[in-house]
Amino acid sequence: MESSNQLIAGIGLAGTARKSRWPARLDFIQSGTGLVLALFMWGHMFFVSTILISNDAMWTITKFFEGYFFFGKSYPIMVSFVVATVITLLVVHAFLAVRKFPINYRQFTTFHGHMKMMRHEDTTLWFWQALTGFALFFVAAPHVYIMLTHPELIGPFESGDRVWTGHYWPLYILLLLAVELHGGIGLYRLAVKWDWFAGPDPAATRKRLKTLKWALTVFFLALGFATLAAYVKIGIAHAPDYGKPYVPAALQAAPQGVNK
Amino acid sequence: MKIIYTDVLVIGGGLAGLRVAIGAKRRGHDVVILSLVPPKRSHSAAAQGGMQASLANVIKGQGDTEDIHFEDTVRGSDWGADQKVVRMFVNTAPKAVRELAAWGLPWSRVRRGDRTVIINGQKVTITERDEAHGLVAQRDFGGTKKWRTCYVSDGTGHAMLQTVSDQAIGAQIPVHERTEAIALIHDAGRCYGAIVRNLITGELVAYVAKATCVASGGAGRIYRVTTNAVICEGIGSALALETGIARLGNMEAIQFHPTGIFPAGILVTEGCRGDGGLLKDVDGHRFMPDYEPEKKELASRDVVSRRMEEHIAKGKGAKSRFGDHIWLDITLLGEQHIRHNLREVFEICHYFMGVDPTKDWIPVRPAQHYTMGGVRTNHTGESPDLKGLFAAGEAACWDMHGFNRLGGNSVAETVVAGMIVGEFIADYCDRLDNEVDIPTSLVHDFLKREQGKLDTLVDGRGTEDASAIKAEMQDLMTAKVGIFRRGEDLQAAVDELQRLLVRSRNIGLREKARGANPELVTAYRVQKMLKVALCVAYGALVRTESRGAHFRQDFPRRNDAEWLKRTLASWKGEETLPSLAWEALDVGTMELPPGWRGYGAKDYVDHPDTPGRAADVDAVKAKMADASRFDVQEALMPYDELLPEPLRGRNERIDEPMDKTCESGK
Amino acid sequence: MSDANSKIIPIAKAGNGGDGGSAAHRQLKISVLRYNPQEPSQPPRMQTYPLEEADGMTLFIALNEIREKQDPSLQFDFVCRAGICGSCAMVINGRPTLACRTLTKSLGAEFTLAPLPFFELIGDLSVNTGKWMRGMSERLGGWLHMKEPNPDLRRAEQKMDPDLADKIYELDRCVECGCCVAACGTARMRKDFVGAVGLNRVARFRLDPRDARTDDDYYEVIGDDDGVFGCMSLLACHDVCPKDLPLATQIAFVRRKMVSLGWS
């Protein structure tokens, strides 16, 4: 059975009898990974933005993910594990989505010309989605790689140092823009692609979805830039002490009483 | 020289052509369809009202039968129709509806229970039967005793064309789109196909076929103001005419629709008036009650059209840059009703005039609407003059419409004729002695002749402007061969059209391309259209009576004694007038002898045979008082054997169940 | 109800105006993208025609006037001139739509017309949508596949729920104008994409209980990246469809059905 299938495929007749079911699965997986990533990004953004509350809050969250509060000890490897999952999702997602890219210059110019001619918002949005997706190949890679290999270097000072002294801030600006635009458009597209909230009046729903999408994008960009600014500020202040990890007040024996 | 051989060549991809093709193909013959445009763009798509078939599913159609449909149609035709063909038609129409249903047409269906409808401007509640729920629904349409018009929401023709065209694709029938037949190939009284021009490349190709079927639709564009599409130019009829052998029947019988949007001619449905819309003049005065105190706006199409023109002639039309018109006021129907029940009217006003019919009045004027005449055929659809030439649909004078066709009867005709003629064409092709037996040299001659004509147009030194001639013809027809016809106008039109025909032989082109060249197309078409226009005008001039849509002010009475006959026009060579002949209708065999139509003027001259036949018919009916309606009909005018075998048999209805009706009928 | 009404003459009557045409009309400048593939020596170019606007002028009237009075070689397609047949789709100021029902007064005094992209160009504004549509239909099996191929026509038709009939008709309203395909970025990039019109066809037959096919059969024709999975949900199709077909919801629906087969 197996070998005859192979032969049929080898001769090039594989698709003849019954069409492969893979395109269906891939379509689903593409959306699925996109969805999970986008939701993860929102979560992620909330976590890192805890820096806006206080250094301790950010530290707490970090330690929480390292299992500190369960095991009484940090296991940065747990973060690596999450990062590895995200990377897998990213790779799978990018691998699938890249099928939709213009595959050559002619396709690119056709689409670009088309977009210019039509001035149709959703079409233009797709262009930006593809463009930001493409950018993510490059700007997400260093970030996730660092997270994978140095999960212990996450914390108010550690991150601040990386952002400022480590010269990551330009990368993060790009990453932030790319992810938020891409994810926001992506979620909107998911909603219309699968007709999630159609309701009795799909046109009105779509309008609302579009508004919501822009509101979310603006919100997360604002949050993101504020967060980044916070890290930059910390990074500049902490530059002289570059490399020194953050230790929350509670764990610093001496000043404990002073605070209270 | 390129020759394409096929068994059947169908000229026209509208409803009629497609259905003919499917019929022949099913019987195993190769078919090629030619069409100026992709078939789904044919003008059949424009029919909104619906298709008549006596299914009697809705409560207001209860009791409807072929018999009543027959009578409505014959009366509508003002006794000009061939009654046997009408019988064939009414018996096949329900089968056509059912076939289309089986092919996927989303006919609107009956919903059980109460609903509110507007009848003569009054709100009425009617209750549909439980057993009818889910069957094909019928609506009201002008000129019918029962609700008989099956419909698909507001797009019957579109949906029908979609369905039939799809089935033709499924049957793998090739349609050569953007091609135009410009001459028929014929020899010794037999037709062998056509010379065809590719409208993209300009190339001429000969299509040689055993049987050729003209299904090219109407000729509305010989008029300036028409509801017809721009491709309805009567070219198919002209091709038959130009053979010099085949003849056109009753070309003077032209129907006008009262409410064409002015000046574009786009149709707004009769429903506007049916639901209570009013016609108003320049002073905002509702004038129809002055002329027709009883039926007012709801009088029949020809009567309303005539009154509107009469009123305009009195100087009471509203003035505009494009001429005078009447106002149609439907504002009183209310926004809710207009936006929902008259959705298409709302859209047309909105898109084409930027007018909101819930607030503004709509400018309308009667417009040419339907060509009753066409290539004369016998009941099989074949020309009695030119063997191997068939015709179906609006292009044919199969003659079920006579001098006036009923709304909803023409899309019905297209598919019914398609079913019937398709079978007969298959029979024709089955016969061995109908193999194609002409030498290619003959085909070559035809090709060369046609190429020569085109070359003359392109290279010749002509000076006349094709589109100017066309515009003059159209204006002339609308002004002088319109709703009101008078001898002197008609004579003037005939004279002027002849002059235009002569001028058209001297057309010169500004644009010399041989491929796609719109000016060249206008040039060779206008030469043909003028001949068709002359058949209309001359036929109307000679017919000194009024019958159906043909209304002579100087001869307002129907005159059966002299004119119960069909006009047949043929064209000889370089003549500038058709030769007319007449084919008498045989009163002695009529199931429904001539009488009063039941509306319009009650004033006509009887045929000498009418009283005798009427007495005979009454006698048979009296004698067979207890017999079934089928037996009475059979006794009066047998027609069953005229139908192709597979299409015979009675039709099931809720009140005439299958076991009782159909089986015993066989 | 009518008597009071019949005395009122609306002041703002139809666009055709009862004013005898005395009002000053705009001078239009219509730029047309011209190219005839049969004469490749003449490269594609924009040609501008001046035209005096008239009341109630549609592009059907405008273009015919240009052809009759200014340029007999100009190619374009109109058939019904009533927004019914789908012949006259073209790109008006960058958007595909039906020309015959576009009033010049809805446009600026200067506007551009171009042929639909994607389809084979016949010349100037005329494109061969019909050929593509036929190919699409053959590829998808775009006709009802009868469960019972030879019904007894003497018998009453099969019953159908009235609402279902209406629903099917809603999808049957497509006039194959090609606007949706010309507007589709996916189709522009990938020539073999079936387009919204094709997916809508499938949705239409899926809905029809008279059709013998199952989802497995439909998967065979649209279950790949040239079919429903190729659609990137740009929804331009939905936004330009002159018949307002519910393309977005239909494509999503078909997609869900087809995806569900991926796991069965």
Ligand SMILES: Cc1cc2nc3c(=O)[nH]c(=O)nc-3n(C[C@H](O)[C@H](O)[C@H](O)COP(=O)(O)OP(=O)(O)OC[C@H]3O[C@@H](n4cnc5c(N)ncnc54)[C@H](O)[C@@H]3O)c2cc1C
């Ligand atoms: C606005 C309007 C509304 C109507 N409403 C109704 C209604 O509600 N009910 C009703 O019963 N009737 C109605 N009618 C009438 C009815 O629609 C037509 O009579 C009928 O559809 C004609 O069908 P057909 O197949 O004969 O021709 P068409 O559908 O006109 O098709 C003609 C075909 O011939 C082709 N052709 C023509 N010349 C050539 C040539 N030289 N070479 C190659 N191909 C050629 C064309 O391309 C086209 O495919 C209406 C008509 C109009 C104008």
Ligand code: HEM
């Ligand atoms: C290397 C990184 C990435 C690339 C190359 C990429 C590329 C793409 C492309 C081209 C699309 C459009 C696919 C289509 O239209 O069918 C897409 C869709 C999407 N992407 Fe990404 N993307 C990347 C990372 C991300 C990330 C980090 C997120 C999370 C924020 C994300 C979320 C989404 C979502 C939700 C969709 C919509 C899914 C769908 O349409 O099925 N992507 N991606």
Ligand code: SF4
């Ligand atoms: S779906 Fe709409 S846009 Fe597409 S071909 Fe049909 S009518 Fe035109």
Ligand code: SF4
């Ligand atoms: S949704 Fe977008 S990609 Fe899909 S068919 Fe419509 S325009 Fe094309």
Ligand code: FES
């Ligand atoms: S010409 Fe038919 S839709 Fe425009």
